Amino acid sequence: MSATSTVLVISNDAELRERLAAPLEWSYPNVDVLTAAGFDGIIDHLDDGSLDCIVADDATALDSPAIFQATRERHPDLPLLVLSEYNAERGDGVAVMEVVDFLDSIGTPGSDDAFAGWVANSVVRNHGTAAPPGGNRPEDVVRDVKRSLVDASSPMDIEEAVCDQLTLGGRYKFAWVGEYDRGERQVVPWVAASETGDWPISMTFPVGRSGRQSVIDRALRSREVQIINDIEAHEAAVPWRATATERDCNAVAIAPLAYEDELYGILGVYSNDDEGFDEMETSAVREIASSVSHVLDTIAIRGRIDQQERVLRRYERLVETVGDGMYVLDSDGHFMTVNNAMMSMTGYSREGLLGEHISIILDDESISAGRDIIRRMVRDRRMEGETQEVVVETKDGRTFPGEVQIALLPFEDEQFRGTVGVVRDVTERKKREQELQRQNERLDAFASIVSHDLRNPLGVSQGYLDLVKEQTDDSVATYIQHVEDGLDRMEDIVADVLAIARQGQTVTETEPTDLEDIVREAWSNVDTKSATLTVGESMRLAADRSRLLRALENLFRNAVEHGGEDVAIDVGLLEPPTVDDGETEVSTGGFEFPGEDNAAPEEPELTRPAGFYVADDGEGMPKTVRENAFDSEFTTSEDGLGIGLWVVREVASAHGWTTRVVESAEGGARFEFSDVKPA
Numbered sequence: 306m307s308a309t310s311t312v313l314v315i316s317n318d319a320e321l322r323e324r325l326a327a328p329l330e331w332s333y334p335n336v337d338v339l340t341a342a343g344f345d346g347i348i349d350h351l352d353d354g355s356l357d358c359i360v361a362d363d364a365t366a367l368d369s370p371a372i373f374q375a376t377r378e379r380h381p382d383l384p385l386l387v388l389s390e391y392n393a394e395r396g397d398g399v400a401v402m403e404v405v406d407f408l409d410s411i412g413t414p415g416s417d418d419a420f421a422g423w424v425a426n427s428v429v430r431n432h433g434t435a436a437p438p439g440g441n442r443p444e445d446v447v448r449d450v451k452r453s454l455v456d457a458s459s460p461m462d463i464e465e466a467v468c469d470q471l472t473l474g475g476r477y478k479f480a481w482v483g484e485y486d487r488g489e490r491q492v493v494p495w496v497a498a499s500e501t502g503d504w505p506i507s508m509t510f511p512v513g514r515s516g517r518q519s520v521i522d523r524a525l526r527s528r529e530v531q532i533i534n535d536i537e538a539h540e541a542a543v544p545w546r547a548t549a550t551e552r553d554c555n556a557v558a559i560a561p562l563a564y565e566d567e568l569y570g571i572l573g574v575y576s577n578d579d580e581g582f583d584e585m586e587t588s589a590v591r592e593i594a595s596s597v598s599h600v601l602d603t604i605a606i607r608g609r610i611d612q613q614e615r616v617l618r619r620y621e622r623l624v625e626t627v628g629d630g631m632y633v634l635d636s637d638g639h640f641m642t643v644n645n646a647m648m649s650m651t652g653y654s655r656e657g658l659l660g661e662h663i664s665i666i667l668d669d670e671s672i673s674a675g676r677d678i679i680r681r682m683v684r685d686r687r688m689e690g691e692t693q694e695v696v697v698e699t700k701d702g703r704t705f706p707g708e709v710q711i712a713l714l715p716f717e718d719e720q721f722r723g724t725v726g727v728v729r730d731v732t733e734r735k736k737r738e739q740e741l742q743r744q745n746e747r748l749d750a751f752a753s754i755v756s757h758d759l760r761n762p763l764g765v766s767q768g769y770l771d772l773v774k775e776q777t778d779d780s781v782a783t784y785i786q787h788v789e790d791g792l793d794r795m796e797d798i799v800a801d802v803l804a805i806a807r808q809g810q811t812v813t814e815t816e817p818t819d820l821e822d823i824v825r826e827a828w829s830n831v832d833t834k835s836a837t838l839t840v841g842e843s844m845r846l847a848a849d850r851s852r853l854l855r856a857l858e859n860l861f862r863n864a865v866e867h868g869g870e871d872v873a874i875d876v877g878l879l880e881p882p883t884v885d886d887g888e889t890e891v892s893t894g895g896f897e898f899p900g901e902d903n904a905a906p907e908e909p910e911l912t913r914p915a916g917f918y919v920a921d922d923g924e925g926m927p928k929t930v931r932e933n934a935f936d937s938e939f940t941t942s943e944d945g946l947g948i949g950l951w952v953v954r955e956v957a958s959a960h961g962w963t964t965r966v967v968e969s970a971e972g973g974a975r976f977e978f979s980d981v982k983p984a
Contacts, residue, residue, distance in 0.1 A: 311337045313350050315361040317368060325360060325388070347372055356383060363389040366404075374407035381448040382455075406445075443589035446476060450593050457600050458607070464496035467597055471574055472498045478554045479504050479545075479575040482597065485525065485568055490514065492521055492571050504552075510544055517541065521571055524561045528568075530591050531559040534581030549575055556581035560594035564602035572597055630728035633714070636721050638663050650730060652700035668704075671695035675711065682713055683721050697728065706735050747955075762795050812959045815847040817984035820917055823850060824876050827857035834870035836861075841877030844914050845984040848960060856956040859949035860919050860976060868923020868973060875921070875969075878914040879977060916962070916979035922971035931966045931974075 312329055316322040322340045329338045339356075341347060347369075350356055359376065366373055366387050373385060385404040390397065453466030463482060471480035481497035481504075492510045510521050519542035524531045533539045534556045536549050543549070543557060554575040562569040572594045576582060582590070630647035632640055640658045648655055651666050658665070664672050671693070678691050690712040697707040708729045714722040769784045821843035828838050838861075864872050926934060935954035953976070957964040962978050969975035 310357040311339060311355050312358045312360060313347065313356050314338060314340045315342070315347050315359060315365055316340075317342055317365045318362070321362055325362070329360075347376065351376060351380070356380075358384045358386065360386045360388065363387050370407075373404060377404060377407055378444050378448070381452060443585045446471065447589050447592050449473075451596055454596055454600050458604060460496055463597065463600065464498065466600075467572070467593065468496055468498035471593075477574050477576050478552060479549070479573075481506065481573045482562070483510070483571045483573070485512070485562075485570045487568075492525075495570065504545065504548060520544070520557075520559045524559045524571060525568065528561045528563050530561075530587055530594065532582045532587055533557045533559070544573060545575075553577045555579070558582050558587065558590040560590050562594055562598045562601060564598040567602060567605070569598060569601045569605070632658075632663075632726050632728070633723060634663060634726065635723045641723065647728065650699075650728065651697065657700070666697055666699075668696045668698060675709070678711060679713075679724060682711070686716070688713055688715075694731075695728075697730075706731050750951075762792070766792060766795075812849045812852070812961075815849055815960075815982075815984075817845050818848045818850050818853065820844050820846060820876070823848075823854055824857060827854050828861060830854075831858050831861045831865070833861060833865055836865050836868075836870060836872045836874060839873070839875045841875070844878055844917065846917075847982045847984045852956045852959065856953045857919070859952050863949050864919075864921040864923060864974070868921045872921050872923045872973070873971075874919065876919050877917065879916040879918055879979060914981075914983070916977065916981040918975055918977045920969040920971070920975035921973040922969065923973040925968055925973045926966065931968075934966050935964065 314322055314325045314329070316325065319342070322342070326338045326340050329336055339350060341350060347359065361373075376383065377385060387402045387404060389400045389402065391400060450467055450470045453470050454463075457463050457466050460482075467482060468480040471477050479497070479499040481494050483492040483494045485492050490512045492512060494506045494508070497504065497506045510519065512519075512525060513522055517540075518526075520531050520533060520539070521542075521544065523541070533543055536543050536546055536555055536557055539546075544559070549555075549557065554577050556576045556578060558574045558576075560572040560574075562572055572590070574590055576586075628646055630650045631642075631644045632647055633642035635641050639660055639662055643655060643658045648658070651658070653666075663675075667675070675693055675695070678693055681687075682691060690710045693709045693711060695707045695709050696704050698704050708731045710727040710729075712725045714725060716722065766788045769787045773781055773784050773788075821840045824838075824840055861874065864874055934950050936951065954964050957978055961980060961982075963980045965977050967975050967977065
């Protein structure tokens with residue numbers, strides 16, 4: 306028994322009631338025991354439908370047999386236990402009997418059949434065999450059909466529970482259940498059973514097509530049982546009229562199978578009784594049809610639920626395969642559902658997120674902004690999603706920029722139930738936005754350069770040209786030279802500006818480039834006066850050749866302009882850093898890639914340089930100059946340092962290299978490029 310089982314003890318003897326209730330109360334603490342006296346007591350408790358078993362003594366049962374009979378008929382599955390005390394040679398005792406049915410007096414045809422059926426059942430049944438019918442009375446038929454319908458879950462179950470039960474033992478000649486096809490406007494026989502088994506059922510019955518209504522039309526339209534007690538003479542079309550009359554069936558009951566607003570089909574029952582269907586039989590058919598309708602509705606609901614569960618499983622599989630994190634929050638912001646991507650994105654397990662507040666993965670600012678968004682959506686009853694930028698905090702403490710698409714769950718009784726969210730990692734997009742911002746900054750810098758650095762030499766050149774017009778002696782040649790120098794300076798600036806404007810973005814395509822080859826090519830492209838170039842050990846690196854060439858040309862030009870015409874320039878590879886352990890200096894491999902376990906490499910190819918440098922022995926740069934050398938607006942002279950070194954930094958940054966300027970060993974400037982990828 307379940308924890309909610311209720312047993313009613315009925316007895317006219319108050320002392321006996323207590324004696325019967327006592328062992329139930331202490332032996333079965335999960336049973337609620339009620340007691341009542343006689344007829345009135347059982348009526349009160351039957352009305353609320355909460356009883357699971359009735360126990361009475363034989364004297365009380367004999368005093369009020371009608372109420373027990375009514376109980377059995379109205380509640381065929383409710384156990385009725387009757388206790389009878391006895392005296393025997395071996396001592397006193399109590400016999401426990403279960404009331405299975407109430408019959409009319411022995412000697413009447415219906416009662417005799419029912420009695421014979423119960424006896425036959427007692428003789429042949431075993432633990433796995435269902436009980437045979439208890440009689441052919443209308444209430445017997447209803448009881449047996451209801452018992453059979455209890456576990457029905459498919460059309461075949463309905464056939465056995467309804468059609469077979471209706472025709473079993475000659476109760477009725479033929480019974481069938483047909484499905485109403487609304488689209489085709491016809492009733493299609495679904496399951497059937499007959500006493501002889503030779504009824505043809507491979508046919509359908511149209512609904513509402515002919516001018517005259519058929520019996521099926523009337524049943525479906527009125528949703529009432531249609532009783533025809535003279536099939537052959539009836540004016541409306543009767544299903545299987547010819548077959549029924551051939552088999553001496555003179556009466557038929559056609560009942561609609563409908564539950565609330567749903568219309569499922571037809572139940573048909575054929576009889577050869579000369580009197581046809583009386584009022585009690587009509588009521589029985591109506592009650593059976595109601596029970597079948599309820600079962601069909603349950604099967605339909607179960608089918609819809611199964612279909613929804615299949616759809617839900619498909620959606621769940623879809624959600625689990627989506628690359629973005631997805632979640633469902635309750636109205637207080639606690640996780641109810643998360644997908645695998647959400648777990649992978651945050652580093653938490655499913656159990657680690659479910660039930661937790663969303664603040665476990667979002668910072669306070671994101672929580673506050675999201676709360677404002679949801680309030681607006683709830684206020685406006687706006688179901689379409691809204692996007693929010695957030696900062697996601699992972700389990701290990703890392704953070705990354707995210708974008709959340711927020712939508713509301715459907716309202717229930719006008720109450721907010723929660724939200725659905727899709728989280729996307731926008732780290733790469735933010736990088737692209739930052740790159741775009743850098744490009745915009747470059748454009749701003751270009752405008753400043755063109756308006757300032759380019760305007761100065763133009764103004765100077767214009768001034769000298771004005772002087773040319775006023776002079777007629779040999780000094781004119783000197784003025785013209787100044788003009789030429791200014792124009793050359795302008796040309797250099799324009800070339801550098803175009804180089805950055807056209808090639809300032811990140812390098813996406815590289816090619817293997819020999820360092821010494823490109824250094825000497827850049828040297829040949831610059832007017833180096835009497836300066837000298839020394840190239841040490843070379844390397845092959847992955848680079849955009851044209852952009853690296855421009856950077857080297859600017860370095861050489863800068864060295865000659867600021868270090869003197871006879872400056873010596875040295876190009877070589879960066880050496881690995883060293884660590885002082887107190888006794889000796891040992892290479893750490895910071896710019897090398899040694900073999901396993903830091904063992905000495907067997908082949909020289911395993912040692913790779915991490916970059917290169919360009920150094921000169923000129924006047925060098927003070928510390929304040931070195932710190933600002935790569936800024937586009939920094940200058941050390943009236944003519945301006947120009948943007949040559951800025952171009953150098955931009956080219957290196959586009960390759961992903963790190964650039965810095967330090968003092969060279971000879972006291973000049975040394976430009977170092979690290980994080981260089983070898984080809």
